[in-house]
Structure formats: structure tokens, C-alpha cells
Amino acid sequence: MNVKELDPESSPQAAFGARLRRSREERGWTQDQLGEEMGYSSTHISSVETGRKLPTLRFARRADAAFGSDAFERDYRELRHGVLLEGFPEYVAHEGRAVEIRLYEIGIIPGLLQTPEYARVLADSAVRRGAITPEQAAERVAFLAERQEALDRQRPPLVFVVMDESCIRRPIGGRDVMGAQLERLVEFAARPTTVLQVAPFGIGELRTFNLPVNLLTLPDRSVIGYAEAQTRGHLDRDTASVLPMLTAYHQLQAEALSQADSVAMINQVGKGIP
Structure with a gap:
């Protein structure tokens, strides 16, 4: 540089x-x-x-x-921020000013949609595994709340979320925590600047991603991508590699359930939480 x-x-x-x-x-x-x-x-x-x-x-x-x-x-x-992967702080700086956010997640609810209780369960689990300290867990939850404030700024971004069905089927924190989290998803879907879809298990090989994906459209209409490995994140500004990811995201949206059907599935899963 x-x-x-x-x-x-x-x-x-x-x-x-x-x-x-x-x-x-x-x-x-x-x-x-x-x-x-x-x-x-x-x-x-x-x-x-x-x-x-x-x-x-x-x-x-x-x-x-x-x-x-x-x-x-x-x-x-x-x-x-005490606990973030290498590369993630830079991503968050861009996320806070993006005009469009596209997310795909597997296994857990995307961070921007997590309730504090759901986020706390995940952080506490990391503490029990010895991956982070209790202080770092508190920092992680607080930082997530700060990120979520970007969704409520004066001119909020358009947020497109596709979640693998595993995100809503994997029980986190017990009935009360998971039930409240699913309710949060339904509330999120009702916002005028959001689209929430579930990619059901049934789409099989038509699922275009095998790892979580974050795509940001910035005010100048450029698109950047972010992906994480186990120990670090990578921010990609190379148009040659980011645009194919955007195409694959659109293809995934086409195969995923509609927002109405996704909300119906989320509500159904909520009723069946043991």
C-alpha cells in the first residue's frame, strides 16, 4: 500500500x-x-x-x-475490541457505513440478528471451553450490540439475510432463549428495509455456499466481501472474486424459501421447541 x-x-x-x-x-x-x-x-x-x-x-x-x-x-x-478475529475490525468499519448488507450463515443466527441472551449463551460457551475470558465474553456481547445499532441509524442499510435451515433448528440456550431469538427473526423480517429467507435442507446441492458469507455494498456502489477461517478473517475488495460471490448469493436467494414461507417455518420451529 x-x-x-x-x-x-x-x-x-x-x-x-x-x-x-x-x-x-x-x-x-x-x-x-x-x-x-x-x-x-x-x-x-x-x-x-x-x-x-x-x-x-x-x-x-x-x-x-x-x-x-x-x-x-x-x-x-x-x-x-479485545476478542475479534484479525481482519474483522476493518470489516465492521465498512459495515457501519454500508448501504446494502448481504449475509449468509450456517449453524448459528447471524450476529446482527442475535438477541443479547442468545449472544451471551454463545460467549459463555466459549468461556467454558477456555477460548476467551469472562471479560472478553462481556466485550463480545457489548460490541455486538454496538454493531446492531447500525441497523437503526437515520438512513438504515438494506439488509438481505439468507440462513441455512440449521440456524433455526440448532437449539441454543434452551426454550426461553431460542424462543425469543426466533421471535426476533420474525420481527426483523417485518422491517421495511430487510429481507429474511431460509435456505431449507431440501435444496441440497443447489446451496451455493458451504461457508458463511458477508457482502457489503458501500456508498460508492463498490462491493466488498468478507469471509472467516478459524483464526482470522479476510476482507476482499477484488472485483474479480467478489462479483462471482454476489452472483452466487442471488442464485441462493432464488432457491431459498420466500420471506413469507421462511417466517412460517420459523414460527413452526418455535412452536416445537422442547
């Missing part, structure tokens, strides 16, 4: 890099000098400044020590 093209407003990662570069230049240091001060190579410093590499907590703390500040660790925690 060209340093001159780095936009601090484009993502938390870019803002961190811009702060690092600005602080270094104010001291009159070269990247070699800062690297020597922090114990990193100049190449590493350059990669963080230009947004090509995410900073670590260790890196942020060494930057604070070098500049006599606490700003870098604070920025780091905002960037990572």
Missing part, C-alpha cells in the same frame, strides 16, 4: 498506522531508528504504518514506550 494513499478514516488498522507514522515523523526518526528503539525491523514498522500488517499488543506497548504515551495500546484495543 502506498503511504500517501493511507486514509486514517478507512479503518481502525489504517488509523493505527497513520498515528505511528505521524508520531515517528514528529520525532524526526526514520523507520530504521524507530525499529531499533522498539526492537522491530524497519520492514515491520513500514508494514504497520501502511496497514499491511496488524499490530500486536506487544507492538503497541513498545510504541507507547518509545513515544512516552498510552495512545497506541488504547488504539490497539479499539482495533481488536
